Amino acid sequence: MAQPVIHTHQLTRKFGDFVAVNAISFDVQPGEIFGFLGANGAGKTTAMRILCGLLSPTSGEATVAGFDVYRQNEEIKKHIGYMSQKFSLYENLTVRENIQFFGGIYGLSRQELKEKTNNLIERVGLHDEADKLVGSLPLGWKQKISFSVAILHRPKIVFLDEPTGGVDPITRRQFWDMIYDAAHEGITLFVTTHYMDEAEYCDRVSIMVDGAIAALDTPAGLKKQFNATNMDEVFLQLARGAKRSDG
Amino acid sequence: MILMMPIIQLIVIPLAADYEIKQISISVVDQDHSPYSQKLVHKLTASGYFQLVEYTQSYAQASKTVNNGNTDLILTIPQHFERDLIKSNKAQLHLAADAVNGVRAGLGTAYAAQMIGDFNREVREEWMLLPKFNEIPQIEITSANWFNQHFDYHLFMVPGILAILVTMVGCFLTALNIVAEKEVGTIEQINVSPIKKYEFILGKLIPFWVLGMVSITLGMVFAFLIFRIIPVGSYLTIYAFSAVYLLGVLGIGLLISTFADTQQQATLFSFFCMMVFILLGGLYTPIESMPEWAQWLTRINPPAYFIKVIRAVFIKGSSFSDLIPDFLAMIGFAILFNALAVFNYRKRSA
Structure with a gap:
């Protein structure tokens, strides 16, 4: 088996007395679509922010793309893409300007940028909207653009934090097609979601409860383990035991 | 919008906050009713600074008028004013001021005292023409106002407000812009990218620096259009100082943005800073008349330097070499605040 692209061992993050992430250990293999599930407040986003180098861990170890999260967090950033829960492109720039701005930050050359921008606009089907302000577009399109920008620099791993929250079923379907395309190109995808049908699309799924990983397997494996017919049941069985929720 | 606010200030403040006071209401309590007392009253009212609201014999009546707020000053001319003045060459007058508005009271009494002095001299001169009966040694104070000959209040205020304008544009905008991204x-999308801290900060500094330079240019245009104020010194000196000063101010804005999480926090804090900057900057009150400890504080207050410099260039025409110590201080501030901002900016939360 190849070197895992994400490796964590007993990774922990505390905020005062509150243990947001409690000693999680898992590996993600290259090219995998890794589903990271859990109820609101289970610690998914915190864990993801640590892996992206946005938050320091309290203890435990973790490497991303072979770089240590404690010392080499800036190195990690060159090899990952990140799409946060909040839409975070510049709403007062056009689609084209956003692509060029973020591409520029990742050090793409002028030639590459031009090519990729056109390529991206083509793929997402935004010919007419390319020069419109991002703020004026519907949410589904924004999310597709966000994702395309996150993989613009060909990262090894892309972290997607609830990428399809609030998006209609058709757009969600298209979004997952884009995720599959990226996976085919060899990009590893680390996805959080609340939609259990989406969990079925993942190669492997981990379910977090109260900051710890309660289960980790392929969707089929999980269903068998919990004697359930679909992922919904698996999730409910686990999440019911949760002591903390955001209400 | 953001440029209009300071420009409106630039126009309104010097016109409104004018310390030159005209139309001081005066009540005269004349208990003498002599030609000399009449002459004195006439002299006061003819000056244009005073407006006679009441001419009475009773002090009680006049003080009632003060209580009503209808007069600022009571001049009491006692009985036998003329007789004493002629006989013993000495007479007393009494001035009382409504000091609720201290500035008005102070200036009112000062003007009145000056005019009474004038009156005194005139009376003497009159007597001199008569056979001299004694030699009165006379000392007269003459004064000359250098650089701002007519004590033009606008000439004094406008450059100072220009300095505050640049400070506001620099400090507020930078702080608010970055906090808005938070x-x-x-900002998270930026922090998750491999961008270097100094690259990000330069990216924020440069546009606001340009905006600051534009605002000072606009400010000078308006200073000319409305107040006909043109710097006596060179524009180059003004721009050189503005360029460095702006870097310092932007640094302060950046520093604020590194520890404020919401725009409310940033606004409140910037506002607090601006108050201190203005009050300790010597815009309204001269630094030289502040207590020792406050004077010491002004030495670490960047706008104090800039207000001093810009006034010196505008009014005195100071050259760059006259102001080198201030220039060095500003470079120091620019380096200090930006270094602190870069140091305090975290791409990863602890």
Whole structure:
């Protein structure tokens, strides 16, 4: 088996007395679509922010793309893409300007940028909207653009934090097609979601409860383990035991 | 919008906050009713600074008028004013001021005292023409106002407000801009990228620096259009100082943005800073008349330097070499604040 692209061992993050992430250990293999599930407040986003180098861990170890999260967090950033829960492109720039701005930050050359921008606009089907302000577009399109920008620099791993929250079923379907395309190109995808049908699309799924990983397997494996017919049941069985929720 | 606010200030403040006071209401309590007392009253009212609201014999009546707020000053001319003045060459007058508005009271008494002095001299001169009966040694104070000959208040205020304008544009905008990115979440997309801290900060500094330079240019245009104020010194000196000063101010804005999480916090804190900057900057009150400890504080207050410099260039025409110590201080501030901002900016939360 190849070197895992994400490796964590007993990774922990505390905020005062509150243990947001409690000693999680898992590996993600290259090219995998890794589903990271859990109820609101289970610690998914915190864990993801640590892996992206946005938050320091309290203890435990973790490497991303072979770089240590404690010392080499800036190195990690060159090899990952990140799409946060909040839409975070510049709403007062056009689609084209956003692509060029973020591409520029990742050090793409002028030639590459031009090519990729056109390529991206083509793929997402935004010919007419390319020069419109991002703020004026519907949410589904924004999310597709966000994702395309996150993989613009060909990262090894892309972290997607609830990428399809609030998006209609058709757009969600298209979004997952884009995720599959990226996976085919060899990009590893680390996805959080609340939609259990989406969990079925993942190669492997981990379910977090109260900051710890309660289960980790392929969707089929999980269903068998919990004697359930679909992922919904698996999730409910686990999440019911949760002591903390955001209400 | 953001440029209009300071420009309106630039126009309104010097016109409104004018310390030159005209139309001081005066009540005269004349208990003498002599030609000399009449002459004195006439002299006061003819000056244009005083407006006679009441001419009475009773002090009680006049003080009632003060209580009503209808007069600022009571001049009491006692009985036998003329007789004493002629006989013993000495007479007393009494001035009382409504000091609720201290500035008005102070200036009112000062003007009145000056005019009474004038009156005194005139009376003497009159007597001199008569056979001299004694030699009165006379000392007269003459004064000359250098650089601002007519004590033009606008000439004094406008450059100072120009300095505050640049400070506001620099400090507020930078702080708010970055904190807005924190609120919207775009800063996270930046922080997750491999961009270097100094690259990000330069990216924020340069546009606001340009905006600051534009605002000072606009400010000078308006200073000319409205107040006909043109710097006596060179524009180059003004721009050189503005360029360095702006870097310092932007640094302060950046520093604020590194520890404020919401725009409210940033606004409140910038506002607090601006108050201190203005009050300790010597815009309204001269630094030289502040207590020792406050004077010491002004030495670490960047706008104090800039207000001093810009006034010196505008009014005195100071050259760059006259102001080198201030220039060095500003470079120091620019380095200090930006270094602190870069140091305090975290791409990863602890």
